[in-house]
Amino acid sequence: MRILLVNGSEQDFFIFEETSKNESHDIWQATFSALKSKDVLHSKPDILAIGTQIKPTEIPALIAQWRLAAEHVYLPILLLTDTLPNTAEYLNSLDIDGVLVAPYSSALLSNKLWSLSRLGKLETTIKRQHEALLFYELHQSREKEVAQSVCDKISHFGCLDDSAIKYSLSTHAAFNGETILAARKPSGDLCIMVNDFTGQGIPATIGTLPVAEIFYTMVAKGFNLSNILTEINKKLHTILPVGVFCRACAAELNMFERVISIWNGGFPECVILSNKNNWNCIENTVNVPLGILSDSDFKLNMQVENIEEGDRFFIFSDDILKLKNEAGQTFGLAPIQALFNTCTDIEQLFQDIHQTACRFAGEHLTYDPITMLEMRAVSPVKSKTQQNNMEGMLTRCMRDWHFTFELHPQTLREFDPLPLLLQILMESPELQTYKGALYTILAELYSNALDHGVLKLDSSIKSTPQGFVEYYVQREQLLKELADGFVRFNFKHEPSERGGRLIINVEDSGIGFDFSPILKNEFKKDGYSGRGIPLIRSLCESFQYSDPGNRVEVIFIWDMPQ
Numbered sequence: 340m341r342i343l344l345v346n347g348s349e350q351d352f353f354i355f356e357e358t359s360k361n362e363s364h365d366i367w368q369a370t371f372s373a374l375k376s377k378d379v380l381h382s383k384p385d386i387l388a389i390g391t392q393i394k395p396t397e398i399p400a401l402i403a404q405w406r407l408a409a410e411h412v413y414l415p416i417l418l419l420t421d422t423l424p425n426t427a428e429y430l431n432s433l434d435i436d437g438v439l440v441a442p443y444s445s446a447l448l449s450n451k452l453w454s455l456s457r458l459g460k461l462e463t464t465i466k467r468q469h470e471a472l473l474f475y476e477l478h479q480s481r482e483k484e485v486a487q488s489v490c491d492k493i494s495h496f497g498c499l500d501d502s503a504i505k506y507s508l509s510t511h512a513a514f515n516g517e518t519i520l521a522a523r524k525p526s527g528d529l530c531i532m533v534n535d536f537t538g539q540g541i542p543a544t545i546g547t548l549p550v551a552e553i554f555y556t557m558v559a560k561g562f563n564l565s566n567i568l569t570e571i572n573k574k575l576h577t578i579l580p581v582g583v584f585c586r587a588c589a590a591e592l593n594m595f596e597r598v599i600s601i602w603n604g605g606f607p608e609c610v611i612l613s614n615k616n617n618w619n620c621i622e623n624t625v626n627v628p629l630g631i632l633s634d635s636d637f638k639l640n641m642q643v644e645n646i647e648e649g650d651r652f653f654i655f656s657d658d659i660l661k662l663k664n665e666a667g668q669t670f671g672l673a674p675i676q677a678l679f680n681t682c683t684d685i686e687q688l689f690q691d692i693h694q695t696a697c698r699f700a701g702e703h704l705t706y707d708p709i710t711m712l713e714m715r716a717v718s719p720v721k722s723k724t725q726q727n728n729m730e731g732m733l734t735r736c737m738r739d740w741h742f743t744f745e746l747h748p749q750t751l752r753e754f755d756p757l758p759l760l761l762q763i764l765m766e767s768p769e770l771q772t773y774k775g776a777l778y779t780i781l782a783e784l785y786s787n788a789l790d791h792g793v794l795k796l797d798s799s800i801k802s803t804p805q806g807f808v809e810y811y812v813q814r815e816q817l818l819k820e821l822a823d824g825f826v827r828f829n830f831k832h833e834p835s836e837r838g839g840r841l842i843i844n845v846e847d848s849g850i851g852f853d854f855s856p857i858l859k860n861e862f863k864k865d866g867y868s869g870r871g872i873p874l875i876r877s878l879c880e881s882f883q884y885s886d887p888g889n890r891v892e893v894i895f896i897w898d899m900p901q
Contacts, residue, residue, distance in 0.1 A: 340385040340456055341365045345401065347390025350441070351419055355388070357445045358452065371397050386455050388417045391441055402434055413462035415455035419443075482541050496555060497522040503529060503592075505689045505713040509658060516543025516585075517656065517710050520551055522558040525761060525778035527719035530558050530567070532589040533606065533654050533712055537582070546585055546630070549574045560758035561778050564591040564600055565639050568629070572637045575630030584630040588654045592646070594718045595779075595870065598807065599652060601642045604628045607655050607672065610679065612688070614649030618679040643811055645804040646716045651685065656710035665701050674699065689713045738834040740767075745827040751789060752818050757781055760828065767832065769839065773897055776878050777841075780893060783871040784845045785826065790814060792849030792889055793824040824848040838898040840880075844890065851888030 342364055344355055355366045371393055387405055389398060402416060415436040422440070437455055439448065499506060499521050506519050516536030523529055532554055536543040550571055557567045568589060575585055586605030593599070601609060604626040612618040624640040646652070655675070662670040674695055682688050689711075696709055742763070746756055761778050764770050770777065790796045794817045800810045829844035857872060876882045881894035 340452065341383065342367075342386045342388055342452070343384040344368045344388045344390055346371050346393035346397075347388065347419065348392050351388075351390045351392075354443065354445050354448055358449050361445075362449060362452075364452070371401055384414065385459060386415050386417060386452060388419060389435075391419050391421050398433060406434065413459060413466065415459045417451065417455060485541060485544070496551065498529075501529070503715045503717050504531070505715075507689075507693055507709050507711050509656070509708050509710045515539055516547060518547045518551065519710070519712055520554050522555050523719060524558055525561045525774045526593075526595070526782060527775060527779075528594075529592040529714065529719070530554075530564060530589070531592075531654075531712060531714055532587060533656065533710065535586045535606075535656060535710075537584055537586075542583065546575060546579060546583065549578065550585065550629075557758070561761050561782075562758050563755060564589055564602065565641055566755055568602055568639060569634070569637065572629045572632065573634045576633055576637075579630045584628045586628045590652060590654075590714065592652070592714060592716060594648070594716060595874070597646060597648075599644050599646045599716070601644065602626060602639065603642075607657055607660055609655075610653040610675075611644060611646065612651040612653065612679060612682075612685070614647065614685070616679075616682050616685065618676075619644075620676075643808055645807060648716055648718070650716040651688070652714040652716070654712045654714075659696050659709045659711060662696055662700050662708060664699050670696055670699050738767075738839065739832060741829075741831040743827065743829050745825055747825050748821045748823060751793065751824065751826065752821055756828075757785060764830070764841075770841070770897065773895075777895065780843065780875055780878055780895065783875050784843065784891065784893070785828075787871060787891075788826045788845050788847035788849075788889075791852070792847030793821070793826060794818070795849065838896065841895040841897070842892065843895065844892045846890040849889045851886070854884040854888045857884065 340362075342355065342359075344352060344366060345368075347355070347368060352366070352368060355364070358364060359366050389401060393401070398418070405414070405416065416434070417437045417439065418433070418435045419439050419441065436458060437451055439451055497520055498504070499519060501521060501523075504521055508519055509515065509517055516534070516538060518534045520532040520534070521529065532550075534547065534550055536546045553571050553574060554567060557570060562570075568587075571585075588601075588603045588606035588609060590602070590609075591600045599611070601621060603609060603621075603623050605628040606623075608623055609621040610618055611621060621642060621644065624642060626640050627637070655672075660669070660671055664670075675692055678688065678691055678695060682691075692711065693709055700708070744756065744760065746754070750756075757778065760781055761774065764777055765774060791798065794814060796810065796814060796817070798810075800813070801807045825848045827844075827846045829846075831842040833840045833842070872882070875893060878895070879893045880896040881892070883892050884890070885892070
């Protein structure tokens with residue numbers, strides 16, 4: 340140790356020298372009058388010893404000078420004195436760390452120096468830990484800012500402001516890797532996804548970026564929810580380290596078919612509340628959270644439920660169910676179910692659930708821990724056609740073209756061709772204004788060709804809610820067993836003076852059917868079937884079947900906005 344002895348007597352210096360011989364201390368002396376702050380800073384002693392020759396009146400000034408010089412470093416001070424002060428208050432006022440009363444031995448001094456050295460090291464360690472903690476808090480604060488910025492941009496990119504959606508996102512959602520995504524497909528179907536990544540901070544937020552990118556991109560192209568979730572799982576499994584995954588709950592609302600497709604991977608049970616205040620708790624199927632299984636092992640268990648205009652679909656994160664009050668009691672699902680049972684104002688229900696949970700937690704809750712979503716089953720509002728300036732396009736884009744696209748069994752089993760076909764059509768900028776209508780036409784034509792032509796499914800099965808579910812179970816099984824068949828698309832575009840004609844022919848390998856009732860406008864709307872062809876006719880200029888009923892031609896006329 341380096342020890343500075345100030346105004347020490349000969350006896351003091353002798354004992355210090357004796358001690359240093361045995362323990363290799365570096366001892367040097369100075370007088371109070373000669374000692375300056377800069378000398379203290381340059382010498383960097385480990386201990387300051389105030390000798391017995393100093394005047395009592397000089398002690399406070401010396402200590403103050405020492406503490407000022409060593410502002411950012413704690414160094415112990417040892418007072419050597421001939422007489423022990425009468426009060427402890429005096430010693431405390433001097434801001435010293437130890438006292439030795441002469442005469443004292445070399446052994447006693449050695450023990451005192453050892454204890455003061457330990458005290459100095461402890462203070463240094465505490466200071467370093469304090470600085471590290473401050474740096475950590477600064478780093479955490481910066482991480483929260485970055486995470487919040489990322490999540491804000493992700494959340495505001497979609498359609499969370501849609502009138503069909505109400506949501507609450509936890510105050511700590513950004514830091515905990517929680518996001519809510521919502522977007523509409525070209526057909527108008529509403530897709531939502533609530534995510535919760537393991538971990539905290541930037542590591543948890545990083546995973547939200549590819550999830551949001553894949554979700555918004557594929558929804559915009561018209562992919563169905565199962566394709567989107569499969570692609571997200573594949574991406575997360577590739578980039579995330581072991582132990583990091585994404586719990587999620589996703590749903591796709593199809594008001595044309597009046598169904599909602601649900602996938603739940605690690606979230607609490609969802610709830611469907613009918614417009615007649617009857618509620619149904621959707622039991623969870625066995626789904627592994629996203630990012631854990633490889634693409635070959637990942638299996639989707641989608642649940643398809645009937646839903647009517649005005650019904651509500653609720654998703655709750657486990658944060659609200661695990662919420663505890665001051666007594667340590669858990670909130671759970673029971674209070675939410677009680678609100679469903681006693682609901683008198685369905686429009687106020689979302690707010691009632693949120694307020695009930697916050698009241699349960701009590702005043703000690705300093706942040707909003709609740710992440711939940713309500714999706715109302717309403718038909719999408721058709722947006723006004725944007726009045727784009729398209730005159731120049733007519734002279735510099737594809738105007739007369741034709742192509743054929745044919746799908747065979749393996750592709751029919753595993754691939755959804757609609758996003759690809761729509762993307763090809765959108766290469767003609769003048770058709771982008773009609774993206775929603777074209778997607779609806781393609782979806783209905785392809786569904787009829789595949790389901791009723793190739794798979795030979797009977798649409799009358801969908802006459803009841805139970806039959807509707809059974810229809811899709813049979814469809815999935817028949818697709819798995821499909822060994823032959825095809826669906827062929829033929830597209831032709833012809834320009835006109837103010838727009839163009841898109842002629843779409845769809846042919847399948849089925850045996851056809853008696854389409855004479857359709858030619859006579861005789862449609863049988865039975866339960867959940869029979870609405871597709873009238874919809875196509877309302878969008879197209881012409882709709883015509885050809886014998887034996889496995890080939891249909893539609894003509895879509897588009898005009899440049901005035």
